[in-house]
Every structure is written in C-alpha cells, then in structure tokens.
Amino acid sequence: MKAVLAFMFYWYCTCNFAQTQNTDSLRRILNNGQIIDTVRINTLLLLSEDLAYKDLDNSLSLAMEAIERSEALNWNEGLARSYRQAGIIEYYKPNYDKALNHLHLALTYSERSKNALLKASIYNNIANIYADLKEFDKALVYYDRLLKVAREANSEKDELIALFNIATIYTELGDYDRSLQNFFSSLDLAEKASITQHLPAIYNNIARTYQYMHEDEQALQYLDQGIAVAEESDNRYILSTLLRNKGELLRDANQFEQAELSLIRSIELSQENGSVEWESLAWETLSSVYEQQNKAELALDAFRKHIRLRDSIINEEKKAELIKKDLIFEKEKDQALYKAEIERQKTIRNASILGGGSLLFMAGMAMFFYRRRLHAISEKEKAEFKAKVADTELKALRAQMNPHFIFNTLNSINSFFIKNNREAASDYLKKFAGLIRKILENSEKKLIPLKEDLELLNTYFEIESRRLPDKFDHIFIIDESIDTENTLVPPLILQPFIENSIWHGIANKKDKGVIAIEVRKRKDTLLYVVDDNGVGRKPEKRKEMNRSMGMQIATNRIAIINATESNGGVKVIDKEEGLRVEIELPLTLAF
Structure with a gap:
C-alpha cells in the first residue's frame, strides 16, 4: 500500500508578521466595531488562516464574511484572496466541487487585480485538486503556469x-x-x-x-x-499525514504497538481538523495492523470506519462534473479576454488619431521651456539640496532617540522595580535596550531590509503598549508580492507617524483603538500607510501637527529620498474617525 500524498498549497499570508498576532489579539481587533473595512477583511483572513488547522468550520465562516465585505467594497484583490481562502478550507474538508468553484472565482478576481503572484497561488491550488483526482496531465499544466510566474517574479x-x-x-x-x-x-x-x-x-x-x-x-x-x-x-494537518505514513512503515517492520500509537494519534488529529480523507486512510492502515495481530474484531471495526468515510469523499460523477465545470470556465474566460482586447485596441486607435498631433506639439514646447529653466537653477538647487541632506540626516537620529520616549520608558521600567515586578521590568528593559541598540546601529545606514524595519517597529509597538495597556491593538498588512528580505527601506521612517497615532490619536480615545501598518507595491514605488481610528485632528490642531518636530524631520527625509529617485511624498488624510498617513518611497531591492 502506498503512503499518503501531500501536495503543497501556496500559503498566503495577509501580513508577513502574522506571527505577532495571536488568535485572541485578532479576535479583539474584530470585536472593535469601529475598525476600518480593509483592516477588518485582512484580520478576518488572518484569523481564518490561524484556525485552518484547528477548526475548519469557523475558519470557513470567517472566509465567507471576508467575501461579503470585499463584495460590498468592490475590492477585487480582497475577493480573490477571500475566495482562495474559502477554496483552501473546502479542499481540506474535502469538498472538491466547492473548492474548485471558489478557486475559479478567485482566479477571475485575481486577473482583475493584476496581482501575478496571487494568480499563481490559485493555479497551484487548482492543480492540487486535479492531482488528487489523478488527472496528472491537467495538474502539470497548472503547476507549469505557477513555475513560469515564479521565475519571472524571482x-x-x-x-x-x-x-x-x-x-x-x-x-x-x-x-x-x-x-x-x-x-x-x-x-x-x-x-x-x-x-x-x-x-x-x-x-x-x-x-x-x-x-x-x-x-x-x-x-x-x-x-x-x-x-x-x-x-x-x-501544523496538525501535515502532522496527521506524517504519523499515518510512519504507522504504515512501522507496521511493515512488524513494530505493531508503535504503529498503532502513531495511527491512533493520526486519526485524532484528522478528526480535529475535519480531514475525512486522511482519517479514512489511517483507519484502513490501522485495520491491517490489527489484522496482522489477529485482532479480528478490532480489524473489522476499523475497516468499516474506513469504508464509510471513503464512500463519503468523492465518486466518479463528481469527478466528471468538476472536469466539465473547468472546461466551461476556460471557454468563458477566453471569450471574455478576447472581447476585452478588441475594445482596448479600438480605444487606443481612436485616442491616437484624435490626440497624437496636438500631444507632440505640446510636448515639444514643454521640453524647450523646461530645459531653459532647468539650466538656470540647477547649480543653486544642488548646493541647497546637499546642505538639506546633511542637516536632515543628523536630525533623523535625534528624532528616533526621542527624549520624551526614552524618559517615559525608563520611568515605566522604574515603576516595575518599585512594585517589585522584576520579571516584567527585566523583559521591558531587554526590549527597550534592543530597540535603542538597533537604532544606534542603523544610524549609519541609509537603507535596511524591510523585514528588519518591521521587526523594529513591532518592538516599538510592544514597548508603547506596555505603557498604555489595553489602549490599542496593532496589525501589519504586507503585500504578499513584496519580498521583505530583499526590499530596502530607510530605517524607522514610520516611527514618528506611529508615535503621533498613539499619543495624539489613540491615547485620547475613550475606547480601545487600532493602528494598521500597510506596505504595498505601487508600480515602481513602495507605499507605506499608517492608519488609525483614533480621535483624529480638530481643524485648529492640524497646523500644530504639521509643525511636529519628529514628523517634520521624517517628511524632510522622505522628500530628500524622493527628490533623487521618484515623485513620491507624504499625504495626511483626515477621516471621519482617525487619521491615515500615506508615504510613498522608491522601490529599492537589495539584488
């Protein structure tokens, strides 16, 4: 008898720092009635993923809620990710027809969102289903599509x-x-x-x-x-498979007691996960273990359980229905793409005929005047710019080593010692010392890996949350197409904006707040977002915030970076409740 097959899903993660959010923390964020919509969707998906190995029904319910909220926002990427999560859970149950329907919908929305890696992950999941159905040629087609996209995207x-x-x-x-x-x-x-x-x-x-x-x-x-x-x-899902395979090997080696223990544990995990297929296979192997030990009654009981579960999984009619649905979907998709391409070509042709001549004339005149003006002021700008760089880089370190932050933190540590809570004080001091050490180390660096910067920000959040217990939750939402180890960013560029959200937005809020840090790609730039649901800014306070030293220094740093490489900048958006700061930087890769 052959061992259990294990194909691999593309494990999407709404945020690369999901490990900093435990289940209870995610539930607290969801219970916050004032949380912004996109953050709620991402949190739903994070919690669904966290429960996928433990509670399939609740995991699926969270994914379906994410679908409903994404539909209300008409958010294509959210719909693609939510349907994909629902497809993954249905695969685990396993309900192959529902899984394939969800994944095809995910594929449609991923094409609209233009997210190549998201689409690649869905190719992989569809291929997994065909592999389980022994349709290996069709599975290889989808896996080849995944491999092609992966290599193109490095x-x-x-x-x-x-x-x-x-x-x-x-x-x-x-x-x-x-x-x-x-x-x-x-x-x-x-x-x-x-x-x-x-x-x-x-x-x-x-x-x-x-x-x-x-x-x-x-x-x-x-x-x-x-x-x-x-x-x-x-990882209980794959653990049940590993234990089942080990039980089979031990049985073949006549180590029946060890085999029985391994298989019983595999069955228990499969039942916890709702993995009917793996439970069925484990019962079948356990039946053979009992049979070889001449335990006829136990062997028969185990075999009956295997047959009952096996017959509930899938039959030939379902298999034919899946293949038929896939063929219909491919045909409809090709027709839609063909029509869209015809319309696009028509639009381009008409626009070229009507506007081409005037655009060329205007571009030529604009270039002539632009070059004359640029030649006259270039030397002056260079000198001013160099002076601004030197001044801002010196001030940046001072902003990160905010005296108020250091003073308040040391006071908090001292308070722990006074209360004789040495363990908490020691832990707090270690985090604080680690953050200061990293700030000093990075003071000589213009760029560090995004992963390292997010870890520093998470440590800063942890320190501030110790001083403001139960006042806020934070969440990181990282575009899954971003390689956090290969992407370079200025160190702690977000810290002053986060500090502003905590102390001016959340600290003055009566109930608990949420701060979301988003990192996304936008063509050739990197978009940083600090979004809170705090008290926001009153009109008379808006100029005061703009004069904040830390934020002004950070804004100057961003302006210097973008002056040489892109047209990004800082945008502060006042919401009905809270504040949203968008920071656009050039996308810089290590290699």
Whole structure:
C-alpha cells in the first residue's frame, strides 16, 4: 500500500508578521466595531488562516464574511484572496466541487487585480485538486503556469512550491530519480531562504518516494524529521499525514504497538481538523495492523470506519462534473479576454488619431521651456539640496532617540522595580535596550531590509503598549508580492507617524483603538500607510501637527529620498474617525 500524498498549497499570508498576532489579539481587533473595512477583511483572513488547522468550520465562516465585505467594497484583490481562502478550507474538508468553484472565482478576481503572484497561488491550488483526482496531465499544466510566474517574479517561495508539486507528480508517475532531484532542490531552496513552513511536507514526500523505492530506513528517517518540524510549528494537518505514513512503515517492520500509537494519534488529529480523507486512510492502515495481530474484531471495526468515510469523499460523477465545470470556465474566460482586447485596441486607435498631433506639439514646447529653466537653477538647487541632506540626516537620529520616549520608558521600567515586578521590568528593559541598540546601529545606514524595519517597529509597538495597556491593538498588512528580505527601506521612517497615532490619536480615545501598518507595491514605488481610528485632528490642531518636530524631520527625509529617485511624498488624510498617513518611497531591492 502506498503512503499518503501531500501536495503543497501556496500559503498566503495577509501580513508577513502574522506571527505577532495571536488568535485572541485578532479576535479583539474584530470585536472593535469601529475598525476600518480593509483592516477588518485582512484580520478576518488572518484569523481564518490561524484556525485552518484547528477548526475548519469557523475558519470557513470567517472566509465567507471576508467575501461579503470585499463584495460590498468592490475590492477585487480582497475577493480573490477571500475566495482562495474559502477554496483552501473546502479542499481540506474535502469538498472538491466547492473548492474548485471558489478557486475559479478567485482566479477571475485575481486577473482583475493584476496581482501575478496571487494568480499563481490559485493555479497551484487548482492543480492540487486535479492531482488528487489523478488527472496528472491537467495538474502539470497548472503547476507549469505557477513555475513560469515564479521565475519571472524571482519568487523563491513560489518556485519552491512549483518544484515540490511537480516532483510529487513525478513520484505518482513512477519517475523516482526525477522526483528526488526536484524534492532535494526544493529542500535546499527552503533551507536557504528560511521557508520553514514547507519543510514538513517536503520531508513527507521525500520519505514517501523512498518508501516507493523500498528504502524504508531512509523513509523513516525523513518522516521523523518532518514530524519534529510539524510538531514544533503546530501544523496538525501535515502532522496527521506524517504519523499515518510512519504507522504504515512501522507496521511493515512488524513494530505493531508503535504503529498503532502513531495511527491512533493520526486519526485524532484528522478528526480535529475535519480531514475525512486522511482519517479514512489511517483507519484502513490501522485495520491491517490489527489484522496482522489477529485482532479480528478490532480489524473489522476499523475497516468499516474506513469504508464509510471513503464512500463519503468523492465518486466518479463528481469527478466528471468538476472536469466539465473547468472546461466551461476556460471557454468563458477566453471569450471574455478576447472581447476585452478588441475594445482596448479600438480605444487606443481612436485616442491616437484624435490626440497624437496636438500631444507632440505640446510636448515639444514643454521640453524647450523646461530645459531653459532647468539650466538656470540647477547649480543653486544642488548646493541647497546637499546642505538639506546633511542637516536632515543628523536630525533623523535625534528624532528616533526621542527624549520624551526614552524618559517615559525608563520611568515605566522604574515603576516595575518599585512594585517589585522584576520579571516584567527585566523583559521591558531587554526590549527597550534592543530597540535603542538597533537604532544606534542603523544610524549609519541609509537603507535596511524591510523585514528588519518591521521587526523594529513591532518592538516599538510592544514597548508603547506596555505603557498604555489595553489602549490599542496593532496589525501589519504586507503585500504578499513584496519580498521583505530583499526590499530596502530607510530605517524607522514610520516611527514618528506611529508615535503621533498613539499619543495624539489613540491615547485620547475613550475606547480601545487600532493602528494598521500597510506596505504595498505601487508600480515602481513602495507605499507605506499608517492608519488609525483614533480621535483624529480638530481643524485648529492640524497646523500644530504639521509643525511636529519628529514628523517634520521624517517628511524632510522622505522628500530628500524622493527628490533623487521618484515623485513620491507624504499625504495626511483626515477621516471621519482617525487619521491615515500615506508615504510613498522608491522601490529599492537589495539584488
């Protein structure tokens, strides 16, 4: 009997710093009735992902609420991500027809949102369903689409997933040498890029391939590695598969007691996850373990449970219906794209005929006057700009080392010591010292990786939340197409704006507030957003905020950066409740 197949989903994360938000924190954010709509949708998806391995029904309910709210906003990317999450959960149940319907809708909305990596992840999930249905040729088509997009976008994570799933197909086709070659390439890539969440699935499928080759000792070695990683990360879904496969190997080695323990645990995890397919397979293997021990009654009972669950999963009629739906969807999509292209070409042709001549004339005149003016003032601007750079860089460090922030923090630490709460004081002091050390280290750097900057901001949030307990929650929302380790940003450019949100927006609010930090791509620029639902600015206070030293220095830094590389800047938007600050910077990559 063959071991359980494990394909890999593209694990989307609404924010790369989701690990800083536990389930209780996310629920508190959702319970805040005044939370802004896009933050609520992202929080719903974060919580749905957090529950996907633990409570499938609640996870699906959260995804469906995200769909409803995205529809109300007419937000294509939100709809694509929400339908994808719903498809993933239905796959886990497994309800393949519902999963495929959700994923096709996700694919449609992803095309409208122009998010290539989002579309690639949906290709992968659709391919997984066809692989489960043994439609390997169709699965390879979708995996090849994923691999193409991954390489074009230089996305190591997506390339890893594509290699892994293609290797899994080769295992199913019996091409074990080619399969292991791709699996070890994906393992090397996962370790190199620290993509640890995929390690359990890679270990599982390497073990599975060795098992097919009758090299059980090596298979058991990789299963144990996978189990250790899955337990550490609490990935119960893949853990149930690993334990089931280990039970099968132990049974073949006549280690029946250990096999029974492993399989019973696999069944328990499958029941917790609502994973009917994995539970069915575990009962089947356990039945054979009992049979070899001459425990006929237990063997029969286990086999009956396996048959009952197996028959509830999928039949040939459902399979035919899925394939039919897929063909209809592909045809309708091609027709829609064809019509859209005809309209686009017509619009371009008409615009070119009517406006081409006048545009050329105006452009020529504008260029002539622009060059004359530029030549006259360029030398003066260069001198002024250099002086401004030097002055602003010196002030930037002082702004980050805000004396009020340092004084208040030290007072808070001293208060803990006075109350004899040494453990809290020590923890607080470590965080504060770590933040100050990093600020000093980065004072000589113009750019640092986005991942490091977000970690610094998270530490700053933690320190401020200790001084203002139960006053606010914070959430990071990172565009999934952004590689946080390869993207470079000015260190702590957001800190003064966050400080303003905390002390002028949230601290004066009667109830608990929320501060959302968003990072998105906008063509060749990086968009930073600080969005709070605090008390906002009264009209008479708006000029006072603009004169804030920290914010003025940060604004000057941004102006200097954009003066040499892009046309970005700072935009402060007053909302009915709260404030939204948008900061646009040039998109800078390490390599």
